Amino acid sequence: MKTNPCKIVDCTIRDGGLVNNWDFSVEFVQTLYAGLNEAGVDYMEIGYKNSPKLLKGADSAGPWRFLDDSFLREVIPQKGKTKLSALVDIGRVDENDILPREESMLDLIRVACYIKDVDKALELVQTFHERGYETTLNIMALSNVMENELLEAFEMIRESVVDVVYIVDSYGSLDHKDMEYLVEKFKKHLPNKRLGVHTHNNMQLAFSNTLTAAELGVELLDASVYGMGRAAGNCPTELLVTHLKNTHYNLRPVLDLIERLMIPLREKEEWGYLIPYMVTGTLGEHPRSAMALRASEDKDKYVDFYDKLTTPEVNFDPKHK
Amino acid sequence: MKTNPCKIVDCTIRDGGLVNNWDFSVEFVQTLYAGLNEAGVDYMEIGYKNSPKLLKGADSAGPWRFLDDSFLREVIPQKGKTKLSALVDIGRVDENDILPREESMLDLIRVACYIKDVDKALELVQTFHERGYETTLNIMALSNVMENELLEAFEMIRESVVDVVYIVDSYGSLDHKDMEYLVEKFKKHLPNKRLGVHTHNNMQLAFSNTLTAAELGVELLDASVYGMGRAAGNCPTELLVTHLKNTHYNLRPVLDLIERLMIPLREKEEWGYLIPYMVTGTLGEHPRSAMALRASEDKDKYVDFYDKLTTPEVNFDPKHK
Numbered sequence: 322m323k324t325n326p327c328k329i330v331d332c333t334i335r336d337g338g339l340v341n342n343w344d345f346s347v348e349f350v351q352t353l354y355a356g357l358n359e360a361g362v363d364y365m366e367i368g369y370k371n372s373p374k375l376l377k378g379a380d381s382a383g384p385w386r387f388l389d390d391s392f393l394r395e396v397i398p399q400k401g402k403t404k405l406s407a408l409v410d411i412g413r414v415d416e417n418d419i420l421p422r423e424e425s426m427l428d429l430i431r432v433a434c435y436i437k438d439v440d441k442a443l444e445l446v447q448t449f450h451e452r453g454y455e456t457t458l459n460i461m462a463l464s465n466v467m468e469n470e471l472l473e474a475f476e477m478i479r480e481s482v483v484d485v486v487y488i489v490d491s492y493g494s495l496d497h498k499d500m501e502y503l504v505e506k507f508k509k510h511l512p513n514k515r516l517g518v519h520t521h522n523n524m525q526l527a528f529s530n531t532l533t534a535a536e537l538g539v540e541l542l543d544a545s546v547y548g549m550g551r552a553a554g555n556c557p558t559e560l561l562v563t564h565l566k567n568t569h570y571n572l573r574p575v576l577d578l579i580e581r582l583m584i585p586l587r588e589k590e591e592w593g594y595l596i597p598y599m600v601t602g603t604l605g606e607h608p609r610s611a612m613a614l615r616a617s618e619d620k621d622k623y624v625d626f627y628d629k630l631t632t633p634e635v636n637f638d639p640k641h642k
Numbered sequence: 643m644k645t646n647p648c649k650i651v652d653c654t655i656r657d658g659g660l661v662n663n664w665d666f667s668v669e670f671v672q673t674l675y676a677g678l679n680e681a682g683v684d685y686m687e688i689g690y691k692n693s694p695k696l697l698k699g700a701d702s703a704g705p706w707r708f709l710d711d712s713f714l715r716e717v718i719p720q721k722g723k724t725k726l727s728a729l730v731d732i733g734r735v736d737e738n739d740i741l742p743r744e745e746s747m748l749d750l751i752r753v754a755c756y757i758k759d760v761d762k763a764l765e766l767v768q769t770f771h772e773r774g775y776e777t778t779l780n781i782m783a784l785s786n787v788m789e790n791e792l793l794e795a796f797e798m799i800r801e802s803v804v805d806v807v808y809i810v811d812s813y814g815s816l817d818h819k820d821m822e823y824l825v826e827k828f829k830k831h832l833p834n835k836r837l838g839v840h841t842h843n844n845m846q847l848a849f850s851n852t853l854t855a856a857e858l859g860v861e862l863l864d865a866s867v868y869g870m871g872r873a874a875g876n877c878p879t880e881l882l883v884t885h886l887k888n889t890h891y892n893l894r895p896v897l898d899l900i901e902r903l904m905i906p907l908r909e910k911e912e913w914g915y916l917i918p919y920m921v922t923g924t925l926g927e928h929p930r931s932a933m934a935l936r937a938s939e940d941k942d943k944y945v946d947f948y949d950k951l952t953t954p955e956v957n958f959d960p961k962h963k
Binding site: 498532 | 817818819843845846847848849850853854857878880881884885893894897898900901905915917920921924942943944945948949
């Protein structure tokens with residue numbers, strides 16, 4: 322039986338940190354790493370490698386927002402088979418913070434950008450590649466990108482050293498037909514690159530879209546335990562682990578992580594399929610208005626929220642009602 | 643633009659009644675009917691039309707478990723465009739309770755059965771058809787049916803008067819490839835019948851599988867508002883309403899129903915994507931063990947639960963631990 326070439330990239334700490342301002346204890350992250358390793362998950366994205374100097378309001382965030390190599394070494398003194406990954410944003414990373422790979426705990430550095438910054442992102446990719454890391458380019462908000470911009474980006478990407486190019490459904494607005502369309506387009510224009518996918522669960526399609534992508538040959542599959550991630554969250558790691566055919570993942574350690582870590586956390590923090598996120602997903606919008614609504618007293622006033630988003634002359638701002 | 647031939651059958655009261663023992667107030671059901679009508683939903687399944695004489699422990703259930711025609715007339719004095727449906731089970735329905743359609747509020751009667759009872763189900767279908775109703779046959783637990791049984795059933799169904807034949811994913815264990823396989827098989831063997839689909843959300847695939855079925859020509863799509871239904875629940879009505887292409891459904895009234903009815907109800911009653919249901923779904927089992935777990939003190943002991951279900955020599959019974 323042919324082995325499935327898919328690899329799971331668990332983003333619980335990195336994308337989940339957007340929910341709780343990266344307020345995960347060291348013990349939490351250690352337990353998560355041990356469990357993912359036991360489950361056979363290929364990568365754990367343990368946070369952002371941005372620089373606090375380049376970000377306002379950075380003081381309050383947990384350490385996973387600005388990963389430090391010596392700190393990481395204390396957190397994970399003994400690495401297992403699960404590789405470590407970090408995400409950086411254009412304009413927020415200081416290249417001098419990135420050690421050569423042989424001196425770092427990290428294996429993979431992923432660069433997130435909007436389409437207009439692909440050139441800058443590829444410069445960073447080049448640097449990280451030269452320092453020995455595996456690299457990915459994660460183009461966000463693809464649903465709002467025009468064809469001509471995408472084709473221009475493809476040209477640059479084709480000539481670059483980046484290992485993997487991601488299809489990112491930032492707004493959770495894609496269905497399986499959209500996903501098929503994008504994967505085929507990426508395959509056609511980037512025949513020399515491996516592909517990855519990152520989904521959001523606004524319309525309960527994160528897992529389904531990830532499966533669709535995997536069946537079409539997309540190799541790196543982003544997920545998070547119990548779906549923890551910004552707003553509607555991500556494709557649940559537990560579903561990929563149990564459902565992907567011809568793989569060697571184990572569900573049991575992930576169930577243990579959910580039981581011990583995620584259920585208590587979900588009591589305090591909110592993510593997942595909630596109606597305001599469904600609304601922004603179906604409208605193809607960034608979830609920030611829905612996140613503001615959920616943080617307000619009107620968090621369950623769905624009809625008002627929908628009316629504001631669908632009435633052109635009204636601006637939505639819950640602070641100025 | 644071609645109009646989509648799909649019709650939505652909202653099962654909130656009928657399948658949701660399995661969650662709260664049909665304890666919906668008359669006002670709740672009236673509000674739901676008005677909202678579904680405004681949303682353009684085609685059918686509302688308002689309950690079961692089984693006989694209390696044929697069911698043990700029936701006294702405690704709400705009136706939607708044993709629909710009475712004169713009661714229904716009081717509940718919905720003025721019908722809108724949304725038709726009314728009721729489900730019956732083999733061996734639990736008294737044919738004498740079924741009035742001729744012109745004397746009833748009901749438009750559609752659906753007969754649910756396991757594969758071995760298809761012959762008996764088709765006899766009931768024949769009776770209801772003669773009394774003037776639209777009819778469907780809902781074959782449950784298809785994932786556990788052997789090919790030879792299914793082919794035998796197809797022969798009987800082909801010769802019957804039933805209008806619509808349902809593909810029912812009782813355990814929420816199918817993915818889109820399974821759904822494609824089943825729809826193609828049903829289309830091939832039942833070329834003279836329209837098809838329907840009823841999904842469960844154990845693996846977050848209820849909506850996605852319903853879309854897949856719809857794209858392949860399945861016409862009747864079961865759903866429930868906010869996904870309310872037994873265990874992991876169903877395909878959410880709000881997602882179908884907003885996402886099906888070339889239809890004339892309205893999302894806004896469904897958002898209003900969720901805000902007014904379902905959010906308060908979800909505080910008291912439990913359904914949806916919960917890990918024990920995911921486990922039974924991925925194992926292709928009836929969710930009853932997971933429902934028992936959720937009703938026990940060990941409701942979040944996922945690893946123990948998983949071990950019991952996957953260790954052949956251990957019987958799972960939370961009462962005898």
